[in-house]
Amino acid sequence: MVTTTETSAAAGAVRPFRIEIPEDALVELRRRIAAARWPTRELVDDRSQGVQLATMQELCRYWADGYDMRRVEARLNALPQFTTSIDGVDIHFVHVRSPHPDALPLVMTHGWPGSVIELLDSVGPLTDPTVHGGRAEDAFDLVLPSLPGYGFSGEPTELGWDVARVARAWAQLMPRLGYTRYVAQGGDVGAGVSDAMGRQAPEGLLGIHVNLLVTALGGPQPGDTEEERSALEAVATFRSSGFAYFLEQATRPQTIGYALLDSPVALAAWMLDHDTDAYYKISRAFVDGQPSGNLTRDNILDNITLYWLTGTGASAARSYWESYGPDAPAAAAAAGQAPPPVSVPVGFTTFPGEIWRAPRSWVEQSYPTLTYFNEVERGGHFAAWEEPELFATEVRAAFRPVRGPQVPGPRH
Amino acid sequence: MTATIEPPVDTTQDAGTAAVRPFRVDVPQADLDDLRRRLAATRWPDQETVPDRTQGARLADLQRLVEYWRTEYDWRRGEAQLNAWPQFMTTIDGVDVHFFHVRSPHEDALPLVISHGWPGSVFEQIKVIAPLTDPTAHGGRAEDAFDVVIPSLPGYGFSSRPTETGWDVERIGRTWDVLMKRLGYDRYVSQGGDWGAGVVEAMGRQAPDGLLAIHTNLPAVFPPEAAAAIASGGPAPAGLSEKEQAAFDDVRRFLATGGWGYYQMMTARPQAVGYGLTDSPAGLAGWMLVHGGFGKWTYGEDPEQTPTVDEVLDNFSLHWLTNTVASGARLYWENREQSLISAAGQRTDTIRMPVAITVCPDDDLFRAPETWARRAFPTLVYFHEAERGGHFPAWEEPQVFAEEMRAAFRSLR
Numbered sequence: 060m061v062t063t064t065e066t067s068a069a070a071g072a073v074r075p076f077r078i079e080i081p082e083d084a085l086v087e088l089r090r091r092i093a094a095a096r097w098p099t100r101e102l103v104d105d106r107s108q109g110v111q112l113a114t115m116q117e118l119c120r121y122w123a124d125g126y127d128m129r130r131v132e133a134r135l136n137a138l139p140q141f142t143t144s145i146d147g148v149d150i151h152f153v154h155v156r157s158p159h160p161d162a163l164p165l166v167m168t169h170g171w172p173g174s175v176i177e178l179l180d181s182v183g184p185l186t187d188p189t190v191h192g193g194r195a196e197d198a199f200d201l202v203l204p205s206l207p208g209y210g211f212s213g214e215p216t217e218l219g220w221d222v223a224r225v226a227r228a229w230a231q232l233m234p235r236l237g238y239t240r241y242v243a244q245g246g247d248v249g250a251g252v253s254d255a256m257g258r259q260a261p262e263g264l265l266g267i268h269v270n271l272l273v274t275a276l277g278g279p280q281p282g283d284t285e286e287e288r289s290a291l292e293a294v295a296t297f298r299s300s301g302f303a304y305f306l307e308q309a310t311r312p313q314t315i316g317y318a319l320l321d322s323p324v325a326l327a328a329w330m331l332d333h334d335t336d337a338y339y340k341i342s343r344a345f346v347d348g349q350p351s352g353n354l355t356r357d358n359i360l361d362n363i364t365l366y367w368l369t370g371t372g373a374s375a376a377r378s379y380w381e382s383y384g385p386d387a388p389a390a391a392a393a394a395g396q397a398p399p400p401v402s403v404p405v406g407f408t409t410f411p412g413e414i415w416r417a418p419r420s421w422v423e424q425s426y427p428t429l430t431y432f433n434e435v436e437r438g439g440h441f442a443a444w445e446e447p448e449l450f451a452t453e454v455r456a457a458f459r460p461v462r463g464p465q466v467p468g469p470r471h
Numbered sequence: 472m473t474a475t476i477e478p479p480v481d482t483t484q485d486a487g488t489a490a491v492r493p494f495r496v497d498v499p500q501a502d503l504d505d506l507r508r509r510l511a512a513t514r515w516p517d518q519e520t521v522p523d524r525t526q527g528a529r530l531a532d533l534q535r536l537v538e539y540w541r542t543e544y545d546w547r548r549g550e551a552q553l554n555a556w557p558q559f560m561t562t563i564d565g566v567d568v569h570f571f572h573v574r575s576p577h578e579d580a581l582p583l584v585i586s587h588g589w590p591g592s593v594f595e596q597i598k599v600i601a602p603l604t605d606p607t608a609h610g611g612r613a614e615d616a617f618d619v620v621i622p623s624l625p626g627y628g629f630s631s632r633p634t635e636t637g638w639d640v641e642r643i644g645r646t647w648d649v650l651m652k653r654l655g656y657d658r659y660v661s662q663g664g665d666w667g668a669g670v671v672e673a674m675g676r677q678a679p680d681g682l683l684a685i686h687t688n689l690p691a692v693f694p695p696e697a698a699a700a701i702a703s704g705g706p707a708p709a710g711l712s713e714k715e716q717a718a719f720d721d722v723r724r725f726l727a728t729g730g731w732g733y734y735q736m737m738t739a740r741p742q743a744v745g746y747g748l749t750d751s752p753a754g755l756a757g758w759m760l761v762h763g764g765f766g767k768w769t770y771g772e773d774p775e776q777t778p779t780v781d782e783v784l785d786n787f788s789l790h791w792l793t794n795t796v797a798s799g800a801r802l803y804w805e806n807r808e809q810s811l812i813s814a815a816g817q818r819t820d821t822i823r824m825p826v827a828i829t830v831c832p833d834d835d836l837f838r839a840p841e842t843w844a845r846r847a848f849p850t851l852v853y854f855h856e857a858e859r860g861g862h863f864p865a866w867e868e869p870q871v872f873a874e875e876m877r878a879a880f881r882s883l884r
Contacts (some may be wrong), residue, residue: 091512096505098749098797101742102636108804109743218520303732303739310729313527314761316516318747318754325747325754332743373516377526385728386525 071235076140076151076211078132084368085128088323092123095324106338107300110328114342118327121345122360131361131368134179142211143235145228148220151211152204153179154236157186159198163265163462164238165454166202166229167443170247170271171308171375172330174210175203176362177444180353184451191448196462197455204232206248208374210365215374221382221389222251223259230261239263242458246270246442251382257401257426266430268406268457270442270450272417274425286418293415301414304332308379310386316373319366326372327363336412336439352437352445406431406457410446412439431457489653494558494569496550496629498792503546506752506791510541513753525728528760532770537753539771540784546792549785552597560629561653563646566638569593569629570622572654575604577616581683581884582656583876584620584647585865588665588689589737589799590759592628594786595866596621602873609870614884615877622650624666626798628789633798639805640666644673648682657681660880664688664864665764666802669811675822684825684852686879688834688864691810691817692843693722698813701726714840721837722812725763730836733761737803745797755796756787763836764862778866812837814847827853827879831868833861853879 097116101108138153153175156162165185169177184191185199205212207220207228229252233241240263245253250271257267275294282291307315318325331341340351341359350356366372381387405426409417411434419432433453438446442453515534519526556571571593574580583603587595602609603617623630625638625646647670651659658681663671668689675685696708697719707719725731736744748755760768771780778786790796810816826848830839841854857875860868864875 096750096794098742098745098794099632099634102634102801108801109740109745111742115746214517216517216520300739303736304743306729306735307732310732311527311761313516313519313530314733314757315744315747316527317533317757318744318751320516321514321751321753322747324750328743328746332740370514370516377520380526386521 071143073141073143073235076142077136078140078211080129080132080368088128088364088367089123091323092119095119095322106335106342110331110338111342114331114346115324115328117345118331118360119324121356122323122327122363126357126360128364130357131176131364134361135175138179138182143232145231146224147217148207148215148228149213150204150207150228150232152202152232153182154203155182155186155201157198157200159189159195161196162186162198162200163458164202164233164236164241165199165458166204166233166241166243168204168225168229168243168245168249168252169206169209170245170249171378172333172362172366173247173441173444174362174365175205176358176365177441178203180447181443181451181454184448185454188451188455191451193451193455197459199454200238202233202236204229206252206375206378208378209371210369214371219381219388220378221387222248223255223389225252226255226259227261229256230259230264234263240265242266242268242461244268244454247440248378248382254401257403257405258399260402264403266404266406266458266461267401268408268431268454270408270410270453271413271440272407272415272421272425275415275417275421280421281424284418284420286416287420290415290418290421297414301334304329305379305383308376309383310380312373312376312380316376319372319376320370323363323367326367329372330363330366334414334440336414337441340412340439340445353447354441354445358444401426401428404428404430404461408432408442408453408457409434410438410440410442411436414440430460489561491559491561491653494560494629496553496558498546498550502792506788507541509752510537513537513751515753524766528757533753533757533760536756536770536780536784539780540752540756540787544781544784544788546785546788548781549594549788552785553593556597556600561650563649563653564642565635566625566633566646567631568622568625568646568650570620570650571600572620573600573604574618575616577607577613579614579884580604580616580618581880582620582651582654582659583617583880584622584651584659584661586622586643586647586661586663586667586670587624587627588663588667589802590762590786590790591665591863591866592786592789593621593623594782594789595863598869599865599872602870603876606873606877609873611873611877615881617876618656620651620654622647624799624802626801627795628793632795633801636805638802640669640673640809641677643670644677645679647674648677648679652681658683660684660686660883662686662876665862666806666811669806669809669817672817672819672822675824675826676818678824682824684827684880684883685822686827686829686853686876688829688831689811689837690828690839690844690847691812691814691819692839692847693718693810693812693814694843694846695815698815712840712842714838715842718838718840718843721835725836730763733758734803737800738807739804741800741804742797745800748796748800749794752787752791755791759787759790766835767833767861777868778863782866814843819847820849822848823850825852825883826850828855829864829875829879830854830856831860831862831864832856832858836862852882855879
């Protein structure tokens with residue numbers, strides 16, 4: 060552990076962390092699920108009016124009667140967890156060192172409606188590749204922080220926690236753990252954080268890998284090829300019918316937050332509504348018992364249960380207000396200014412079920428320093444969650460070029 | 472109360488479905504107990520991080536409201552207000568339509584059907600029944616009297632929830648015409664704001680026999696070139712008057728600052744948000760209070776302000792107790808191709824019957840300039856800027872609203 064001499068030991072301290080969920084909280088959650096008051100069934104045979112009643116009722120039946128409420132606690136406590144205070148917020152993180160020397164430190168950021176739960180099944184393949192079909196030289200030391208306002212991280216009580224501030228916090232976290240050379244990865248909001256880190260290029264950041272092209276919403280993208288037109292269509296569909304949750308959270312997080320804190324059914328429905336591909340996969344896991352990859356009922360409920368027990372539905376929604384909302388300080392600060400370009404090497408993987416399948420041309424235009432691009436056969440928006448082995452293969456390949464010879468970089 | 476109750480008139484052949492059945496509200500005590508229990512068990516989020524309403528209803532305000540709802544608010548008082556007027560139920564196009572039907576004591580009263588919107592209900596209109604039906608007791612003249620019909624929109628309140636898609640404003644408009652004819656009215660007028668405006672403009676386009684005129688307080692006047700400027704993010708069209716510029720700026724600000732998040736959500740995924748609003752009364756209140764119509768509502772801090780806290784809770788309780796939040800939200804989905812303020816969206820140029828408009832000064836969602844109104848509605852016969860009132864004029868200023876109805880429809884009697 061490294062603590063700087065400028066701050067007090069307490070402020071820079073890294074404290075071991077374990078979860079202990081009081082039984083009362085689980086009893087109360089079960090009570091609320093059992094007391095769910097349902098709306099009438101949607102009037103369509105698909106998800107076009109939102110999460111379907113049969114899916115929600117099956118999810119709640121399994122949540123109350125089949126699911127082990129202690130699972131989320133056990134899974135997290137099986138890994139080394141810590142908290143440390145950065146910029147006034149307690150950051151919770153999982154920190155797993157590889158058994159291999161010279162492993163590359165990697166900070167990996169989850170998104171919404173995710174949490175570190177999304178990333179747990181990629182811990183083994185990334186930190187211990189030799190037992191997961193990889194090579195020792197592909198090993199990573201892994202840091203998985205919970206975003207501020209999510210899971211067991213603290214909720215910011217002041218304004219200004221947009222993805223750029225989170226990125227700066229991660230750039231403090233990694234050196235605090237003794238990592239002077241590291242890489243960053245993320246999808247969804249995590250892609251936004253990793254993108255911001257790439258633009259800030261803090262000392263020691265060797266490269267980033269992302270699996271969502273966040274810049275696709277920032278401005279017009281080319282539509283010259285079939286692939287580009289198809290991606291443009293997906294962006295247009297998202298804008299017309301898929302981004303209502305995004306707009307709501309970016310503008311009035313408190314408005315939806317009341318229901319998300321008071322009703323586990325509300326929370327589960329709001330989280331499942333996220334994107335069409337993932338929704339149908341998750342729905343099939345509950346209704347038909349046929350999960351896609353690792354998106355199993357238990358894994359889905361681990362994540363929803365974590366949101367419920369930590370009471371973070373509103374604060375997580377507020378992170379959209381901070382990063383994407385028109386009233387946030389970030390919006391005022393960025394007005395009329397193009398963000399600086401990413402100067403570090405960038406890796407990108409397109410997963411086929413993603414909301415928009417970013418063509419290589421779009422990625423190259425957004426990231427002139429692109430050093431790795433691949434489009435894979437399986438997986439969607441929650442790539443690390445759904446296909447952890449394939450995801451790990453991509454992360455290894457993407458960062459292989461930046462590992463280079465093991466020569467220490469210049470330090471100041 | 473001086474209005475009389477006439478026996479309902481059945482004008483159709485099929486007495487089985489066309490029957491008009493008297494209706495009274497009597498909510499089971501168990502439902503009220505369950506509501507109280509849920510309010511008491513509310514699990515709250517942390518406080519918002521801004522000192523205003525820009526992240527949604529403020530925690531302290533909502534907590535006070537929920538506490539009042541649980542401890543002091545009396546649904547039976549609201550229920551008694553509903554039951555103070557004659558209510559009926561009739562089946563039209565497969566949906567049970569709940570409505571007030573109050574005949575004026577005066578001869579030759581003009582039949583008027585009034586449509587509420589979201590997040591409202593017939594509670595919005597209850598205070599205008601007396602001045603409209605009995606004007607001589609409320610500062611008006613006998614020749615200004617109306618026979619009043621106030622239906623609950625399909626999927627709202629005590630109307631039944633449609634079990635098939637297709638219940639857009641066009642279909643509701645056709646249903647209201649069936650309703651009026653079934654009540655024996657072959658000459659009538661129609662009024663609405665919010666989604667009720669969409670319904671009356673649909674009726675204006677449909678021009679059923681006997682519909683003499685329409686009135687709206689949310690007219691679809693936004694011109695195509697202004698809509699195009701909003702869509703493209705470009706500058707406002709050249710040559711706007713001061714009022715036009717203000718209306719343009721209001722719409723741009725509304726969209727830019729996220730005032731339409733609730734709108735987009737219910738339009739795209741009503742069911743997704745419906746779960747929480749059906750399971751959590753605090754969630755329901757938080758969601759509905761985001762509406763621009765409540766932008767200046769003081770939660771009772773201003774004792775002069777209407778709707779009062781009790782009136783707002785009557786409305787929220789009605790949505791809750793009838794379990795119609797999801798079905799009510801579906802109205803947005805059904806009308807997802809519509810814009811309530813766009814002249815092109817409502818095809819206002821195809822309306823050939825007389826149109827009357829009242830603009831309310833505190834309706835922060837949209838204040839239609841007269842110039843745009845004249846352009847959008849070639850048959851505009853009445854335009855007036857009321858002195859008081861906002862998005863819910865009948866609820867906020869019943870006397871002003873009644874006077875507007877009298878003035879707007881006077882020339883059509």
